[in-house]
Amino acid sequence: xxxxxxxxxxxxxxxxxxxxxxxxxxxxxxxxxxxxxxxxxxxxxxxxxxxxxxxxxxxxxxxxxxxxxxxxxxxxxxxxxxxxxxxxxxxxxxxxxxxxxxxxxxxxxxxxxxxxxxxxxxxxxxxxxxxxxxxxxxxxxxxxxxxxxxxxxxxxxxxxxxxxxxxxxxxxxxxxxxxxxxxxxxxxxxxxxxxxxxxxxxxxxxxxxxxxxxxxxxxxxxxxxxxxxxxxxxxxxxxxxxxxxxxxxxxxxxxxxxxxxxxxxxxxxxxxxxxxxxxxxxxxxxxxxxxxxxxxxxxxxxxxxxxxxxxxxxxxxxxxxxxxxxxxxxxxxxxxxxxxxxxxxxxxxxxxxxxxxxxxxxxxxxxxxxxxxxxxxxxxxxxxxxxxxxxxxxxxxxxxxxxxxxxxxxxxxxxxxxxxxxxxxxxxxxxxxxxxxxxxxxxxxxxxxxxxxxxxxxxxxxxxxxxxxxxxxxxxxxxxxxxx
Numbered sequence: 001x002x003x004x005x006x007x008x009x010x011x012x013x014x015x016x017x018x019x020x021x022x023x024x025x026x027x028x029x030x031x032x033x034x035x036x037x038x039x040x041x042x043x044x045x046x047x048x049x050x051x052x053x054x055x056x057x058x059x060x061x062x063x064x065x066x067x068x069x070x071x072x073x074x075x076x077x078x079x080x081x082x083x084x085x086x087x088x089x090x091x092x093x094x095x096x097x098x099x100x101x102x103x104x105x106x107x108x109x110x111x112x113x114x115x116x117x118x119x120x121x122x123x124x125x126x127x128x129x130x131x132x133x134x135x136x137x138x139x140x141x142x143x144x145x146x147x148x149x150x151x152x153x154x155x156x157x158x159x160x161x162x163x164x165x166x167x168x169x170x171x172x173x174x175x176x177x178x179x180x181x182x183x184x185x186x187x188x189x190x191x192x193x194x195x196x197x198x199x200x201x202x203x204x205x206x207x208x209x210x211x212x213x214x215x216x217x218x219x220x221x222x223x224x225x226x227x228x229x230x231x232x233x234x235x236x237x238x239x240x241x242x243x244x245x246x247x248x249x250x251x252x253x254x255x256x257x258x259x260x261x262x263x264x265x266x267x268x269x270x271x272x273x274x275x276x277x278x279x280x281x282x283x284x285x286x287x288x289x290x291x292x293x294x295x296x297x298x299x300x301x302x303x304x305x306x307x308x309x310x311x312x313x314x315x316x317x318x319x320x321x322x323x324x325x326x327x328x329x330x331x332x333x334x335x336x337x338x339x340x341x342x343x344x345x346x347x348x349x350x351x352x353x354x355x356x357x358x359x360x361x362x363x364x365x366x367x368x369x370x371x372x373x374x375x376x377x378x379x380x381x382x383x384x385x386x387x388x389x390x391x392x393x394x395x396x397x398x399x400x401x402x403x404x405x406x407x408x409x410x411x412x413x414x415x416x417x418x419x420x421x422x423x424x425x426x427x428x429x430x431x432x433x434x435x436x437x438x439x440x441x442x443x444x445x446x447x448x449x450x451x452x453x454x455x456x457x458x459x460x461x462x463x464x465x466x467x468x469x470x471x472x473x474x475x476x477x478x479x480x481x482x483x484x
Contacts, residue, residue: 075458077112077461078458078461078462078465078466079109079110079112079113079461079464079465079468080113081465081469082110082113082114082115082468083113083114083115084115084116085110085115085116085162085163085472086115086116086118086160086161086163087110087115087116087117087118087161087162087164087165088118088120088157088158088161088163088164088165089103089106089107089117089118089119089120089165089167090120090122090149090164090165090166090167090171090174091103091119091120091121091167091168091171092121092122092167092168092170092171093121093122093123093124094121094124094131094135094136095131095132095135096131096356096357096358097288098195098383099167099168099195100121100135100167101358102167102193102195102247102383103165103167103193104135104138104139104144106165106464107119107139107142107144108142108144109457109461109464111142111143111144116145117143117144117145118144118145118146118147118157118161119139119144119145119146119147120147120148120149120154120157120174121146121149122149122171122173122174124149149174149178150177150178151178154178155178155179155182158178158179158182159182159186161189162189162472162475163189163191163468163471163472163475164186164190164191165190165191165192165193166190166191166192166193167193167195168193168195168196169192169194169201169202169206169207170196170201170206171192172192172205172206172207172208172209172210173205173206175187175190175209176209183209184212187209187212187213187214188212188214188474188475188478189214189471189472189475189478190209190213190214191214191215191216191217191467191468192210192213192215192216192217192240193216193217193218194216194217194223194227194380195218195219195380195381196380197223197226197376197377197379197380197401198376198377202230202231202235204235204237207231207235207237208237210231210237210239210240211238211239211240212240213240214240214241214471214474214475214478215240215241215242215243215467215470215471216239216240216241216242216243217242217243217244217245217464218242218243218244218245218380219244219245219246219247219380219381219402220244220246220402220405221244222377222378222401222402222404222405223380223381223401223402224242224244226377227239227242228242241470241474243466243467243470245464245467246381246405246406246454246455246459246460246463247381247383247386247455247460248386248455248456248457248458248459248460248461249386249387249390249451249455249456249457250457251457253361253387253390254390254456254457256361256365257361257364257387257390257391257392257448262365263365263391264365266361266365267365267366269362270362270363270365270366271366274320274322274352274354276318276320276352279317280317280318280319280320281316281318281319281320281368281434282320282321282322282366282367283302283319283320283321283322283367283369283371283396283430284322284323284324284363284367284370284371285298285321285322285323285324285325285370285371285372285373286324286325286360286363286364286370286384286388287324287325287372287374287384288325288327288356289323289325289326289332289335289338289356290334291334291375292374292375292376293325293373293375294373294374294375294398294418295323295325295334295338295373296334296337296338296341297373297375297419297420297422297423297426298321298323298371298373299321299323299338299341299342299351300341300427301422301423301426301427301430302319302321302347302350302427302430303345303347304423304424304427305319305427305428305430305431305434306319306350308427308428308431309431309434314431314434314435316434316435318350319350319430319434320350320351320352321347321350321351321352322351322352322363322367323338323352323353323354324356324357324360325354326353326354326355326356327355327356328353328355339353360384360387361387361391364387364388364390364391365391367393368393368433368440369393369394369395369396369430369433369440370384370385370388370393370394370395370396371395371396371397371426372384372385372395372396372397372403372407373396373398373422373426374398374400374401374403374418375398375400375418375419376400376418377400377401378398378399378400378401378402378403378404378418379400379401379402379403380401380402381401381402381405381406382401382402382406385397385402385403385406385407386406386451386455388447389406389412389444389447389448389450389455390448390451390455391444391448392441392444392445392447392448393444394412394413394414394433394440394443394447395407395412395413396413396414396415396416396426396429396430396433397413397414397415397416398415398416398417398418399415399416399418400418403415406450406455407447408446408450412443412446412447412450413443413447414429414432414433416429
C-alpha cells in the first residue's frame with residue numbers, strides 16, 4: 001500500500017525526466033524505442049525477458065517504418081492543391097495545449113504536400129523555456145519556418161501569404177497590433193480557426209474583425225451554433241461563412257493503437273511505473289488540471305464508486321483513478337485542492353497524478369476507461385476522446401459540447417450531466433463498467449469502429465481541404481475586386 005502511495009504521488013517527477021525526450025518524438029518507432037529503453041534501464045528484469053522485449057520492440061519499429069510509406073503512397077492527399085502555396089499560421093501561444101498542437105499538425109500536413117509554411121507565436125514564453133524550444137525545433141525539422149510575430153517582417157509575410165490561419169479567438173488582437181492600416185488587405189485571406197467555448201472569449205477587442213474574414217473553422221456543430229448565437233446577441237456582429245471540421249487521429253497514433261505488441265509494451269511499462277497490476281482497472285482523465293476540465297468532480301465520483309463497491313461487497317479488481325495533466329510547478333490552488341481531497345478521503349493509494357505530456361499514447365495503452373469530464377459547455381471537440389476510442393476504450397463523458405458529437409451514448413460510452421448533478425451518475429457508470437467486462441470491451445470495439453469510419457487523419461484532411469479551397473476561391477474574388 002505504501003508503495004502505491006509513493007508512486008501515485010511522485011510520478012510527476014519521473015515525467016519531468018521524460019518530457020524533453022517525449023517532445024521530440026516524431027514517429028511511432030521512437031515511442032516504442034524510448035519506452036523500451038526506459039524499461040530496460042530502470043527495471044531489474046531477467047536477461048532473457050528483457051532481450052525478448054527489445055527484440056519485439058525492434059520488430060514493431062521495423063513494421064511501423066515499413067507501413068508508413070505504403071500508407072502515404074496509397075492515395076494522393078486531398079491537400080495536394082496547396083503545393084507551393086504560401087501559408088502563414090498565427091498562434092496565440094506555443095504550448096502543450098490543444099490549440100497550438102492542432103495548428104502544428106496542420107502545418108505538417110501542409111508541408112507534406114509542398115506548401116511553404118510560416119509560423120508566428122504572438123505570446124512567447126522565455127527563450128529558455130524547454131517546451132517552446134522543443135516545439136519550435138520540431139517545426140524547423142519538418143520545414144516549417146518560424147518568424148517573429150511583430151514588426152515589418154511579420155507584416156510583409158502576412159501581405160505575401162496566400163492564406164493566413166488565425167488560431168483561437170484571442171489571436172484576433174494580432175490583426176490590429178501588427179497589420180494596423182493594412183489589416184483590410186489581409187482580412188479577405190484569413191481563415192479563423194476557433195476552439196473556445198468559454199464566455200470570456202466573446203470580447204469585441206478579440207473578434208471585431210470576424211465578420212470580414214474569408215471564413216471561420218470550428219471543431220463541432222454545437223460550438224459553431226453557440227458562436228453564431230453569442231456573437232449576434234452579445235456583440236451584435238455577424239459570423240462569416242462558418243465551416244465545421246471534426247478532427248481526426250494522426251497516422252502515428254493509429255499505428256500504435258492498432259499494434260498489439262506496441263500496446264502491450266507501453267501498458268506494461270506505464271503500469272509498472274504507476275505501481276499498479278495488470279488486472280487492476282484504471283479510469284483516467286487526460287487533460288490539463290483545471291476546474292473547467294472537472295478533475296474535482298471526477299474524483300468525487302471515483303470515491304463514491306469505491307464506496308458503492310464496498311457497501312455492496314462487489315467482486316471487482318482494484319480500481320484506480322489516473323489524472324494525466326498535472327502541473328505542480330505551477331502550484332495552482334485548484335490542484336492543491338484536489339490533492340487535499342484525495343488525502344482527506346484516504347484514497348492516495350488509488351489516485352495517481354501524472355505530469356502533462358505531449359505524448360498520450362502510452363497512457364491510453366495502459367488504462368481501461370477514459371473519463372471526459374469537461375464542465376459548463378463542455379469541450380469544443382475533445383481530441384483525447386477520439387484518441388481513446390482508437391485504443392478501444394469506452395468513454396464516460398459529460399453530455400455537453402463536442403463530446404455529444406463523438407460518443408454514441410450507450411454504444412461507445414455513457415454520458416452524464418455536467419456539474420454536481422453528474423457526480424452520482426458518473427459514479428454509477430464507473431461501477432457498471434467495472435462490473436460488466438463484456439459491456440466495457442464491446443463499447444471499446446464500437447468506439448474503434450466509429451473512429452475508423454469518420455475520425456482519421458485522412459477524414460480531417462478531406463474536410464480541411466474543402467474549407468481551404470473555398471477560402472482561397474473567396475480570397476481571389478475579393479482581391480480582384482480590390483484591384484478593380
